[in-house]
Amino acid sequence: MRNMNQKPTITIVGFGRFGQTLCRLLDGECTIHILTAHPKKIKPEQLPGNCSVVVSIKEGLMSDVIFYCVPIRDFKKVLASHKKYLKQQLLIDVLSVKLHAQQVFAQVLKGTNARALLTHPMFGPDSSKEGFAHLRIVMNRFMATEDEYEFWKTIFIKKGLTIIEMDADTHDRLAARSQGVAHLVGRSLAQFGMQETPIDTKGSKLLLELMEQTCHDSWELFEDMQTKNPYAKKMRKDMYKAMQAVFSYFKFDPGG
Structure with a gap:
């Protein structure tokens, strides 16, 4: 488990519309790697200065923190394909459905030392065009340590986000x-x-x-x-x- 006083290295898995938004959000806070099935489609102007594209899954999953920005239907398949590389990483999803994310993490991470933190950013590329101030993000500590949870809360607050702490069942009931x-x-x-x-x-x-x-x-x-x-x-x-x-x-x- 890394020193929480150091800036983390993160990998964003998936670089669609929200993966690019997350890259903007975390610019300056972390060293960012992008892991995507289509690396050649990424244009240089889409990447901040502290961001690079990695080609291999093994290299991408060497980061301290892995953000999953993949389609909901692909989440389980992608996470399962990463299992053999998971050791001490913190995994964070951004899925719009939290019970599904919670169940997939619990099932796939069994037998590993990786931990998971649940989030649902209540914004997207369109609503964050002018910045992130006062936008909201749902967070659930789930498997993360208290230090990890507080670290990411602090980062999101620093970026202007409002934190809503909520369990997965309540989230899905309200979100529906x-x-x-x-x-x-x-x-x-x-x-x-x-x-x-x-x-x-x-x-x-x-x-x-x-x-x-x-x-x-x-x-x-x-x-x-x-x-x-x-x-x-x-x-x-x-x-x-x-x-x-x-x-x-x-x-x-x-x-x-």
């Missing part, structure tokens, strides 16, 4: 009825074909912003948030019932 609803509505508006008009109200503009923001993320992320969160299915059923209740006030079918 907040972030899950937002993405469901945003995708539904896209299917509906909502467009800007000359007479848009503030509410209409907010709906257009929601549609654009949620549709910037991949369909893969939307699908995984809806299927890997155990509370999402009930949310969808409740939303469907709510829409039926609203339509029932008109005493006719939606298209009647």
